[in-house]
Amino acid sequence: xxxxxxxxxILEQARRDGVEVLPGSAPGTVKLRGDAQAVKRWAAILTPxxxxxxxxxxxxxxxxxxxxxxxxxxxxxxxxxxHLTKASTCSRPVEAGLSERFGIRWPSPxxxxxxxxxxxxxxxxPAAPTGWDRxxxxxxxxxxxxxxxxxxxxxxxxxxxxxxELAADAAHLAAREGDxxxxxxxxxxxxxxxxxxxxxxxERQPLADVFVVRPHRCPQRLPVERxxxxx
Numbered sequence: 001x002x003x004x005x006x007x008x009x010i011l012e013q014a015r016r017d018g019v020e021v022l023p024g025s026a027p028g029t030v031k032l033r034g035d036a037q038a039v040k041r042w043a044a045i046l047t048p049x050x051x052x053x054x055x056x057x058x059x060x061x062x063x064x065x066x067x068x069x070x071x072x073x074x075x076x077x078x079x080x081x082x083h084l085t086k087a088s089t090c091s092r093p094v095e096a097g098l099s100e101r102f103g104i105r106w107p108s109p110x111x112x113x114x115x116x117x118x119x120x121x122x123x124x125x126p127a128a129p130t131g132w133d134r135x136x137x138x139x140x141x142x143x144x145x146x147x148x149x150x151x152x153x154x155x156x157x158x159x160x161x162x163x164x165e166l167a168a169d170a171a172h173l174a175a176r177e178g179d180x181x182x183x184x185x186x187x188x189x190x191x192x193x194x195x196x197x198x199x200x201x202x203e204r205q206p207l208a209d210v211f212v213v214r215p216h217r218c219p220q221r222l223p224v225e226r227x228x229x230x231x
Contacts, residue, residue, distance in 0.1 A: 007052040014042050018098060018105040021046065023057045030054060034106065078112045082121040092117045139172070146225075147172050153224065154185050157192050159212070167213040174215045181215035188222040 011021055019034035019042045030046065030053055032039045046053060078084050083092045090096050090107050095117035098105040112118050139147070147168040154164030167185040174181050184190045184198070184207060193199035196206035202220035 007049060007056045010046065010049055010053065011056070014046070015108060017042065018093070020106055021053065021057070023054070028054055030057065076112045076118060076120070077109065078107050078115075080121055081112055081115070082119045083117060084121075090117075143172060143175075146175075149224075150186055157185075157190070158197075159185070163213050170213065170215050179215065181217050182221060182223075183215055184212045184218075186224055187218070187220075188224045189220060 014021055014032075017034075017038050019032055019038050021042075022031050022033060023029075024031045028050075030050060032042060032046070034042075078088075078090070083090055083096070084107075085091050088106060090098055090105050093099040093105040094102055096105075096107065096111070096115045097117075098107060098111070107115070150168040150171055151161075151164040154167055155161065159167070164185070167183040170183050171186050173179075184200070189200050189202040190207070190212065191199040191201050193206055197209065198207035198212050199205070200207050200220070202222070
């Protein structure tokens with residue numbers, strides 16, 4: 001890589017390496033966005049030039065924006081490309097010439113003009129689910145309410161936030177997969193014990209912590225929602 005000699009050269013080389021240099025939230029600072037390894041490498045390179053970079057970024061921020069947007073030579077932008085992700089990164093960085101190996105890369109606004117991997121997005125076709133969405137759809141409003149109610153009950157009964165979330169996640173996963181096992185936290189028979197931390201009102205005996213947050217089968221289970229909330 002050619003050694004940069006001016007702040008503008010440094011910013012351009014960082015951008016080509018997939019690292020975006022932005023003004024920091026505190027005066028006199030900058031922040032980097034991009035692949036973790038590239039950010040770490042560029043942080044060391046940028047540190048000696050921080051004052052010049054801060055001044056250059058401030059100058060760029062104060063430049064008046066053009067009143068009329070200039071169309072690109074090809075008339076295409078990355079937002080029109082099927083490879084642009086929801087996070088505005090490129091899903092084909094190697095083919096697009098953004099990186100020598102796969103990594104998280106934010107293309108520059110004009111990169112689509114010269115991109116060999118550009119593929120126009122079909123605006124008529126609905127976006128197909130990708131990644132985990134294809135196999136594990138996001139929780140519905142009803143599922144979110146159920147998980148929130150489980151967490152709220154757990155906190156009210158003395159669980160830590162992590163314990164309550166663990167139980168809610170476990171119950172949600174079991175319901176999604178058609179599993180009839182549930183943690184005791186979603187059972188109306190659960191009580192905060194006097195001689196022990198937990199007590200089962202149906203079995204009239206203490207409960208181990210693991211049963212409260214981990215799914216298991218129990219013939220006495222009575223879902224909280226069937227009795228209108230915590231008993």
